[in-house]
């Protein structure tokens with residue numbers, strides 16, 4: 001791959017009077033790096049600037065609330081008062097210092113506010129009082145004078161951003177926010193001038209566009225972001241969205257338009273906001289862009305799972321869009337643009353759409369990061385490694401994600417690193433994870449980390465079990481233990497006369513199950529779901545009994561909901577609130593964990609046990625008395641996910 005293979009992606013583009021140096025955009029997204037007060041701070045600036053420094057054509061800052069009822073959650077970035085201006089000014093200055101461009105994005109979430117500052121059920125406003133089913137919100141229908149005040153709030157917020165020095169303004173009209181609530185016939189049930197026929201439902205969007213353009217003048221770039229479709233049977237239809245885009249274009253008020261997909265108000269629609277690997281292919285917004293582009297004269301930006309430069313280049317080259325929003329691509333690899341420009345495409349750490357540490361963190365109230373690159377979102381604390389004072393001879397025991405991350409960063413810091421893996425391949429549990437139906441892309445974490453190991457100059461020894469003798473023989477100064485975990489079994493004295501295997505064996509294809517299968521799942525992660533889907537696909541009658549509320553409940557929300565859809569479609573029966581108590585013959589005894597009453601499942605041929613992992617502590621015990629620096633990381637510390645493994649590998653490498 002060379003620079004010349006991306007002539008369209010790397011060419012400049014003008015959005016109104018603002019020229020971007022290339023067409024790779026870091027779009028607006030939630031980070032939770034800002035302060036609890038919603039003001040932009042140093043952590044937020046460092047995060048944005050890391051992408052600008054690598055060459056991003058444009059940073060569009062996180063959607064900012066415009067008044068006291070317009071946020072999705074209380075720490076939303078704000079442009080509702082002059083207090084916000086210094087933070088925006090600092091971001092704009094820092095991005096301009098790196099020759100980038102910066103736009104502010106304005107948000108009124110309407111009924112999609114899901115959390116009030118004091119923990120009460122929030123008071124929200126919308127076009128109508130139509131129930132928002134995902135967050136269980138019944139909004140209050142706006143009065144006409146309240147609509148006018150919101151329109152004014154948009155323009156006041158835009159003026160503040162311009163005063164702070166941004167180059168452009170984008171309206172967050174997409175994904176079920178207030179403009180979309182006015183536009184969608186299924187949500188807007190008004191009978192006045194703002195409801196009924198399309199022109200009336202479009203009126204709010206038009207008034208916002210007119211008001212903002214009038215406030216910012218002709219020199220500031222102005223764009224509108226809409227969902228091309230909500231992708232739910234109860235949401236914005238594609239033809240409604242395309243008509244709105246065409247009318248905005250024809251109004252002459254906007255310099256560009258921006259499309260995404262999905263809506264937060266329904267489960268099927270929400271998974272397209274940050275589509276997981278099971279729900280969407282690379283660049284799956286492209287056909288929507290193609291249909292929109294046919295009706296537009298202004299440039300079209302499209303965002304939706306562009307995780308490679310090839311997919312974005314191809315869509316632009318074919319004339320389906322003019323620029324690509326690449327959010328997760330640049331969360332996962334902040335130097336994405338630099339690598340494209342330098343022709344180092346094989347070195348790009350491609351996002352695998354796991355949703356775990358980016359949107360998954362946000363959904364649990366934590367700041368953005370990436371499971372493959374935990375430095376992301378931690379720019380001020382882990383963003384730069386110093387060279388080691390003294391180069392040490394380091395042995396890393398275990399070639400899973402934890403070991404690979406530890407080895408590559410330790411080597412980058414100047415240590416002499418030998419990465420030993422007892423099996424014949426790198427990847428550890430990630431290999432198994434990538435065997436789950438629909439989740440083959442998870443294997444990208446292995447490819448990416450293995451590439452980093454290679455680039456860092458780590459010596460890799462496969463089929464090399466690390467022992468005390470080996471460590472002494474190698475004359476190591478330090479050892480990183482990353483030996484992983486093995487499947488854990490429950491106490492088996494209560495399980496008699498029934499075939500039992502582990503979910504890991506099912507996914508690995510190393511054990512056979514009978515026709516009628518019961519999966520007893522206490523971890524509620526991808527393993528139980530994966531085993532259930534695999535067995536169902538192979539024609540077994542599958543029931544999954546979970547300790548939690550639903551299978552996959554520990555997974556990121558969109559992954560979990562996609563899993564729910566797939567289990568339903570596969571005909572898997574679900575028993576929730578159930579722990580494994582025992583089994584005898586063909587009967588499995590469960591216990592309802594809230595009622596503490598028995599649940600009997602009869603006619604079971606095979607019991608599949610999904611009880612998580614057991615830390616492999618053999619080497620830890622063996623070298624307990626060895627006077628050597630040691631760090632224990634990942635599943636052998638205690639079994640969790642790839643995210644914790646990679647983060648702990650990084651921290652160990654930084655501490656060496």
Ligand code: SF4
Pocket residue numbers: 328329331332350351352353354355356357358359369370371372373
């Ligand atoms: S956490 Fe997963 S989905 Fe999010 S940026 Fe990283 S690889 Fe992509």
